[in-house]
Amino acid sequence: MKKMILASTSTIYGSDYLEYLIPILKLHFKEVKTITFIPFARPGGISYDAYTKMAKKAFAKINKEVIGIHEVKNIKEGLLNAEAIFIGGGNTFELLNQLHQKQILIDLKEAIERGIPYLGTSAGSVICGLNIKNTNDMPIVYPPSFKGLRCISFNINAHYLDPVQGSQHMGETRETRLKEFHIYNDTPVLGLREGSWISIEGDKVSLQGKHTARLFKKACEAVELESGVLLDL
Amino acid sequence: MKKMILASTSTIYGSDYLEYLIPILKLHFKEVKTITFIPFARPGGISYDAYTKMAKKAFAKINKEVIGIHEVKNIKEGLLNAEAIFIGGGNTFELLNQLHQKQILIDLKEAIERGIPYLGTSAGSVICGLNIKNTNDMPIVYPPSFKGLRCISFNINAHYLDPVQGSQHMGETRETRLKEFHIYNDTPVLGLREGSWISIEGDKVSLQGKHTARLFKKACEAVELESGVLLDL
Numbered sequence: 037m038k039k040m041i042l043a044s045t046s047t048i049y050g051s052d053y054l055e056y057l058i059p060i061l062k063l064h065f066k067e068v069k070t071i072t073f074i075p076f077a078r079p080g081g082i083s084y085d086a087y088t089k090m091a092k093k094a095f096a097k098i099n100k101e102v103i104g105i106h107e108v109k110n111i112k113e114g115l116l117n118a119e120a121i122f123i124g125g126g127n128t129f130e131l132l133n134q135l136h137q138k139q140i141l142i143d144l145k146e147a148i149e150r151g152i153p154y155l156g157t158s159a160g161s162v163i164c165g166l167n168i169k170n171t172n173d174m175p176i177v178y179p180p181s182f183k184g185l186r187c188i189s190f191n192i193n194a195h196y197l198d199p200v201q202g203s204q205h206m207g208e209t210r211e212t213r214l215k216e217f218h219i220y221n222d223t224p225v226l227g228l229r230e231g232s233w234i235s236i237e238g239d240k241v242s243l244q245g246k247h248t249a250r251l252f253k254k255a256c257e258a259v260e261l262e263s264g265v266l267l268d269l
Numbered sequence: 270m271k272k273m274i275l276a277s278t279s280t281i282y283g284s285d286y287l288e289y290l291i292p293i294l295k296l297h298f299k300e301v302k303t304i305t306f307i308p309f310a311r312p313g314g315i316s317y318d319a320y321t322k323m324a325k326k327a328f329a330k331i332n333k334e335v336i337g338i339h340e341v342k343n344i345k346e347g348l349l350n351a352e353a354i355f356i357g358g359g360n361t362f363e364l365l366n367q368l369h370q371k372q373i374l375i376d377l378k379e380a381i382e383r384g385i386p387y388l389g390t391s392a393g394s395v396i397c398g399l400n401i402k403n404t405n406d407m408p409i410v411y412p413p414s415f416k417g418l419r420c421i422s423f424n425i426n427a428h429y430l431d432p433v434q435g436s437q438h439m440g441e442t443r444e445t446r447l448k449e450f451h452i453y454n455d456t457p458v459l460g461l462r463e464g465s466w467i468s469i470e471g472d473k474v475s476l477q478g479k480h481t482a483r484l485f486k487k488a489c490e491a492v493e494l495e496s497g498v499l500l501d502l
Contacts (some may be wrong), residue, residue, distance in 0.1 A: 049437035080445055081452030127449060129408075169409050174446040175362075176402050176453050178415045195440040204282035206463055207428040212313055213407040216360060219314030220409050230439055 039064070040154040040187065042161035043233035044194045044245075046125055054094040054157075056231065060244075062098045065120055065153055070101045072108075072118035076134035077126025077159040091124060115143045118152060125158025125194070128171035132163060133179040145185045154187075158194045161234070165191035166223050170214065188241065189224075190269040192234070196227030196250060211250075211258065218254040224269045225252045232263065241267040272297070273387040273420065275394035276466035277427045277478075279358055287327040287390075289464065293477075295331045297386055298353055303334045305341075305351035309367035310359025310392040324357060348376045351385060358391025358427070361404035365396060366412040378418045387420075391427045394467070398424035399456050403447065421474065422457075423502040425467070429460030429483060444483075444491065451487040457502045458485045465496065474500040 041057075041064055048056050065071060075087035088104035095102050102122075108114030115121070121144070123131070135141050148154050148164075156164055162171050167182045170193040184191075199209040208216070214225050228234070232245035243249050248260040251269075261267070274290070274297055281289045298304060308320035321337035328335045335355075341347030348354070354377070356364070368374050381387050381397075389397055395404050400415045403426040417424075432442040441449070447458050461467070465478035476482050481493040484502075494500070 045439050047439055049439060078449075078452070080441070081449045130453065169411075170407060172407070172440060174403060174405070174450060175408055175415060176446075176450045178402075182408060182411045195438065197438060197440070205428065205430060206278050206280055206282060207405060207430070208313070213409075216311075216314045217407060217409045219311070220363065 037151045037238040038149060038154075038187065038236050039151055040148065040156070040164070040236040041233055042164055042188070042192060042236070043155070043157045044161065044192075044196065044228035045230040046157035048231050052094070053090050057233070058094075058097060060233075061095075061155065064155065065098070065100055068100070068119040068153060070103055070118075071095060071120045071122050071155075072105055072114060073102050074105050074121065074123040074160070077124060077128065077131035079124070079126035087124060087126075091122060111138055111140055112143055115140060115147055118147060120153040120155075121147060122155040123157075123160030123163065125160055127176060128159040128162050128168050128173045129175050129177050129179055131159045132168055132182075132184075133177045135163075136180050141185065145187065148185065148187050161192050161228070162194055164188055167191065169217060169221060169223075170225050172210075188234070188236065190267075191223050191225045193225050193227045196229045214252045214258075218252065222254050224254075226250070226261075226267070226269075227252065227258075234267070241269075243267060270384045270471040271382060271420065271469050272384055273381065273389070273397070273469040274466055275397055275421070275425060275469070276388070276390045277394065277425075277429065277461035278463040279390035281464050285327070286323050290466070291327075291330060293466075294328075294388065297388065298331070298333055301333070301352035301386060303336055303351075304328060304353045304355050304388075305338055305347060306335045307338050307354065307356040307393070310357060310361065310364035312357070312359035320357060320359075324355060344371055344373055345376050348373055348380055351380060353386040353388075354380060355388040356390075356393030356396065358393055360409060361392040361395050361401050361406045362408050362410050362412055364392045365401055365415075365417075366410045368396075369413050374418065378420060381418065381420050394425050394461070395427055397421055400424065402450060402454060402456075403458050405443075421467070421469065423500075424456050424458045426458050426460045429462045447485045447491075451485065455487050457487075459483070459494075459500070459502075460485065460491075467500070474502075476500060
C-alpha cells in the first residue's frame with residue numbers, strides 16, 4: 037500500500053527547512069528509524085554532503101537517522117534496504133538525469149509501490165508524476181526522457197503562484213503556462229501552493245495543508261480544490 | 270555577413286506588439302519587401318494563423334509583407350527563397366521541437382549565416398544561442414535535443430528579471446538559476462531585460478536598448494553591461 041507525502045516545498049517563508057511539516061512527518065515515519073535521502077536535485081548546485089546535512093538536521097528533531105544515498109556503496113542495494121525514502125527539491129532536470137545515470141528509476145518506483153514511506157518536496161514531488169513537463173525549473177541539463185516515476189496519475193506543478201496583479205513583466209503567468217501545456221498534453225496538473233501537500237495512502241489521494249490547490253484539466257476551466265478533498269484524477 | 274536582432278521580448282508593457290522596435294526594424298529590414306515569419310513557438314498555444322496575423326499587422330506599419338512559413342508549400346524552399354526571417358516568441362521547447370520535426374534547423378542556420386536579415390524575439394532569440402538551457406519556459410514537449418542554432422557564441426536568458434525584494438515565495442530567483450546552470454555548463458549567459466536587444470552585424474555583437482544587461486560567466490561574479498557595449502564572448 038503506497039504511503040507518500042508530496043509537498044509543494046520543503047520550506048515556507050520565515051521557518052526552518054521542513055519545519056512546517058514536522059508534525060506530519062513524525063506520523064508518516066512513525067514505524068522507521070532511518071530515512072534514505074536522495075540529494076541529486078542539488079538546490080542551487082550545493083554538494084550532496086551539504087544537502088544531506090540539512091536533511092539530517094531537520095530529521096534529528098524527530099529522532100530519525102538520515103542516510104545520504106551517495107554515502108552508500110551500492111546504490112541499488114541501498115534503495116532495496118531502505119526503510120523510508122526522501123527526495124529533496126532542487127533542479128528537476130538534474131534529479132531525473134541522475135536517476136537515469138544511476139539506473140535506479142525502476143528500483144525507486146518499486147520501493148514506493150511496495151509501500152515504504154516516501155517523502156518528496158518540490159522536485160522530489162514533481163518526479164512522482166507522469167512526467168516532469170510541469171516543472172518550473174530551468175532545463176540546465178538534458179535528461180534522456182521527461183518521463184516521471186508515474187506513482188500518481190497526474191502531474192504536480194510545485195510552488196504554484198497566482199498571477200501578480202498589476203505586473204508589468206511580459207513573461208507568462210503560471211496559469212498561462214499550464215493552459216498552454218494542455219494544447220499539447222492530456223495529463224491533469226495540480227497547481228500546489230507552498231504550504232500544501234498531497235497525502236497518498238494506498239488508493240486514497242488527498243489534498244492537505246493550509247491552501248486550496250488549483251486543478252488544470254485539458255479543455256476545462258481551472259478549479260480550486262479545498263484542503264482535505266479526495267483527488268480522483 | 271550576419272545581420273541579426275535578438276530581442277528579449279516582442280512587446281513591452283503598455284505598447285503594441287513590436288511597437289518599441291519599429292524604428293530599428295525599419296532600418297534592419299530596409300532592403301527587403303517581404304519577411305518570412307516562423308510562428309512555431311505559438312505563445313499561449315495560439316494558432317499559426319492567428320500568430321502570423323499579429324506579425325502582419327505590426328509590419329504593415331513599415332510596409333513590409335509578412336509570409337507565414339506554414340502557408341508555404343515547401344518549407345525548405347520557403348526558407349531558401351526568404352528575403353528576411355522573423356522567429357517570434359512563445360514556448361522554446363515547442364519551437365525547437367517543430368524545427369526538428371520539419372528538419373529545417375540547418376537551413377535556418379545557413380540562411381542566417383548567409384546574412385539575410387533576421388529578427389528573433391524571446392524564444393526566437395534564445396534559439397540562436399548554443400542551446401536552450403536558459404529558457405524560462407515550461408518543458409511542455411520533449412525535443413530531440415536542447416542544442417540551439419549556435420549563431421552566437423553564448424546563451425540568452427530572455428525576459429531577465431531582477432530578484433523581487435521582500436518576496437516570500439521560495440522558488441529560485443533568476444540569478445540563482447543562472448548560477449546553478451554554471452555548476453553543470455560553461456556557456457556564458459546574457460540576462461537580457463525586456464526592452465533590450467542584441468544587434469549582430471558580421472562579427473560585431475552589441476547590446477542595445479534602454480537597459481543594462483547582466484552577464485553570467487562560470488566561476489565569475491555576474492556583471493552589468495551598459496547599453497551600446499560590444500560583446501566579446
